[in-house]
Amino acid sequence: MSAMLEVRDLEVSYGKIKAVKGISFSVDEGEVVTLIGTNGAGKTTTLRTISGLLRPSAGSITFQGQDLTKVEAHDIVQLGLAHSPEGRRIFPRLTVEENLLLGAFSRKDKDIDSDLQAAFELFPILEERRAQPAGTFSGGEQQMLAMGRAMMSRPKLLMLDEPSMGLSPLMMKRIMTTVTTLQQQGTTILLVEQNAQAALKRATKGYVLEVGKIVLTGSGEELLTSEDVRKAYLGED
Numbered sequence: 001m002s003a004m005l006e007v008r009d010l011e012v013s014y015g016k017i018k019a020v021k022g023i024s025f026s027v028d029e030g031e032v033v034t035l036i037g038t039n040g041a042g043k044t045t046t047l048r049t050i051s052g053l054l055r056p057s058a059g060s061i062t063f064q065g066q067d068l069t070k071v072e073a074h075d076i077v078q079l080g081l082a083h084s085p086e087g088r089r090i091f092p093r094l095t096v097e098e099n100l101l102l103g104a105f106s107r108k109d110k111d112i113d114s115d116l117q118a119a120f121e122l123f124p125i126l127e128e129r130r131a132q133p134a135g136t137f138s139g140g141e142q143q144m145l146a147m148g149r150a151m152m153s154r155p156k157l158l159m160l161d162e163p164s165m166g167l168s169p170l171m172m173k174r175i176m177t178t179v180t181t182l183q184q185q186g187t188t189i190l191l192v193e194q195n196a197q198a199a200l201k202r203a204t205k206g207y208v209l210e211v212g213k214i215v216l217t218g219s220g221e222e223l224l225t226s227e228d229v230r231k232a233y234l235g236e237d
């Protein structure tokens with residue numbers, strides 16, 4: 001069986017700056033795959049390229065057998081690939097419910113109510129505060145909203161860019177537990193994190209990025225116990 005998402009020799013540049021320098025990785029159905037690495041390693045650039053927000057200068061991105069490199073971003077959502085971006089990017093003046101409904105904009109069917117219910121089940125606070133302007137939410141609540149919104153497109157593959165950024169340990173745990181819940185419910189996940197430990201604990205497979213290149217790969221467990229990863233990313237001597 002071929003991978004759900006296959007990235008091959010991907011290169012992405014901002015003008016003369018090459019941010020991603022020929023990376024290859026794959027995500028199989030049902031997996032939680034994580035890309036870890038320090039600031040500026042190219043993680044966000046990679047996710048934005050898969051989503052069609054940036055175009056690669058070389059390489060291929062194949063999702064369920066289809067080449068994505070020339071597909072428009074909104075069509076990529078329709079193919080079943082959703083992106084919860086770095087910094088959450090919620091619409092602060094819109095209500096929680098309006099933000100969620102925006103996540104379903106590309107859908108043609110009319111069963112949006114059941115997805116709203118699914119988002120409310122995942123994060124009950126979204127239902128309790130559905131009429132509240134989203135800008136009044138705390139960072140953790142905004143992260144829940146961003147994930148709920150991404151799930152409204154009924155993705156087969158959900159890409160999460162640093163969901164734990166700036167969150168308290170308790171809120172981080174809540175968000176990471178939801179990653180596992182979504183996996184159990186059948187969503188495949190590509191998770192970008194600076195919090196390597198939290199991500200690797202849940203990952204079936206991990207890739208370590210350094211200045212635009214993959215320097216290490218293995219199962220979540222292998223990377224968690226790897227000497228190199230422990231030294232560089234888990235803050236241990």
Ligand code: ATP
Nearest residue numbers: 014017019037038039040041042043044045046194
């Ligand atoms: P972070 O966790 O800080 O977001 P990252 O691994 O996601 O790090 P990217 O944001 O993908 O890294 O950045 C990769 C490289 O590309 C960095 O050197 C960054 O400065 C550069 N870069 C990112 N966005 C732009 C941009 N819009 N214009 C120019 N250079 C950029």
